[in-house]
Amino acid sequence: MNLEDVARLAGVSRSTVSRVINNDRRVSERARRRVMEVIQRYEYHPNAAARSLASRRTHILGLLVPDALSHIFSDPFFPKLVQGAIEGCNESGNNLMMLMDTPGATSVNQMYRRVVRGRHLDAIVVASSVVNDPVVARLRKDGYPFVLVGRHPRFEDTSFVDTDNREGARQAVSHLLGHGHRRIAFIGGPENMIAAMDRYDGYASALSEAGAQPDPELVVFADFTYEAGYLAMRSLLPRRPEAVFAASDLIALGAYRALREAGVRVPDDVAVFGFDDLDAARVAEPPLSSVTQHPEELGREAVRIALRLLEHPDGAVHEVLPVPLAIRRSCGCEEAEGAGALPRQPGVQLAGR
């Protein structure tokens, strides 16, 4: 079943059918109706390959995520980002192709050749977040349309969406300062990740607003993981911080563990603030105050920007998403009623079989 077949069955020409499909308005109502009828009856759908070949548009966007070796998929950030990107594609009639630099089998080089130079994609969303990703430079050189998730320090003319990491961190630390804490520790992510450093900058800027400055003794750069948070907190304990700002919830939860083992109470002895607002923050004990970010939004917006880029190739778009604080008990606040506690009613089905 192809265009020609539909045309024959509807008694019109190939061109007319094509116009109907592409919503060209220069088609009589009568012709349009007859074509639509045939299309409906035979469940016709134009062949994607032929369409791409003729129109030079594949309606496929790529999403490049970091290599599998990293613990990247134990953090819900990427899954949510993927979900948002798929939604962004669905709402615009596009498709999402996953690109991942799996170790060994396919080098990023091979993948680049195959996918980018093979014209498989209309544009690409790069969610790699490491400062010196060679892919970015290459995409720029090839003039390939792409959008970054997470800003890039150089390359002002490159489009990106980002969470307002700096401002979120600043607010969180200001909040801790508001509780009267002065010795506020920082447990951060890898120093080669822009988002991680932006959060550090926010921490430093909140302190400086209060007339203080970061105490190197109270600052640790680690990984965005539970284990790293645990170890970092253990190393910080002897320095007697009054509060801890963790650059991710996973880190904060690892810190919880170290504090619990040391018999230190949260928030009474040490206040804790996280970043991400994962589900796990809500159900932690005590519920973890955290900076809210929405990776789904990041994904969805990145796709939208990529699509806009195809229409207006010049004109870089920079978009920064807001980061409200989710205030719970771990910072020392009384939690608002129902803000996150577990429900008390069973509401689950109790049954044998």
Next chain:
Amino acid sequence: MNLEDVARLAGVSRSTVSRVINNDRRVSERARRRVMEVIQRYEYHPNAAARSLASRRTHILGLLVPDALSHIFSDPFFPKLVQGAIEGCNESGNNLMMLMDTPGATSVNQMYRRVVRGRHLDAIVVASSVVNDPVVARLRKDGYPFVLVGRHPRFEDTSFVDTDNREGARQAVSHLLGHGHRRIAFIGGPENMIAAMDRYDGYASALSEAGAQPDPELVVFADFTYEAGYLAMRSLLPRRPEAVFAASDLIALGAYRALREAGVRVPDDVAVFGFDDLDAARVAEPPLSSVTQHPEELGREAVRIALRLLEHPDGAVHEVLPVPLAIRRSCGCEEAEGAGALPRQPGVQLAGR
């Protein structure tokens, strides 16, 4: 840059270049060398659309995951599955397209039309897991190549990969029985999920091997979530179980919470066994014994089977992956040295900036 250009530059015909690219052996060594040189120099890569159009192969596989409304992405299962599927594609020179039935925007119907009938894909991996998924019936009717992640109770002639849910559950419960427990509770997943019911069957079969049978009082069907586990455990507490087999680690961790709140010690008062062996199981307190499954393997194998299906369209493949137990402390065992405890050495960088 296209085939013809390469041909001209190499002083051969279009056909010869095509043969070189497709590893056809009927090419002289001399011609092959000259063609390869040109390809290398200009970084030529064949146009995907043209290729698909002529060869009727897109080298794209689809991965259909359940709709976004579900909490599906807070469980690491799907992310890992996706990762495995990407690896499977990369190692075979294919690409992975994500398909998700996002609510509203695009109905599964539209997506089906666009992607399946538009010949966008060579085959599709269905990871939906609900018994009555209408997509499965439709794919069968259309004779479209597809592989299920998770077995399907009907449709014996449909290929699938699955975790050995029944056997994993059986072994876990046998293990608990081996510790001398008799009143073993079960907290399961949704009753319309095959995997969830397979785990229940394993539970029941372990009991029956021991001459017992499930006590309806001790069986709860819930969701694969932390909250559901928490609520289910609360409802079970009055029934005084000696042990609990949770059909997922998230459930088990929710149960931990309910037990802790009630002042019940694990494993001293109640032993707990989970399913999945998430990272979180290893770092839980006490470390959670769990049935190990590998969603990455599931994804990778599903892709391999899909590819095999393209070569041999008849001949359904059924593959069931083994599920070793990860024994830790929550079931009452002494944990093996280093089997999962958190490291004691800092090993993180301590620094200001």
Next chain:
DNA sequence: AATCGGTGTGGGAGCGTTCCCACAATGCGC
């Protein structure tokens, strides 16, 4: 009555491959 812009329609060319058939060149047995 001749001219004009606007609207709907049809058909040819082209997108960049693969596949098939034709054919030249080579080596071999007789």
Next chain:
DNA sequence: GCGCATTGTGGGAACGCTCCCACACCGATT
């Protein structure tokens, strides 16, 4: 020296669309 596989090569047709140009037809303008 001839036929005859075997090997390497070239070119046409096809894949199923989109895009562009040509043209028929209409009512309105001169």
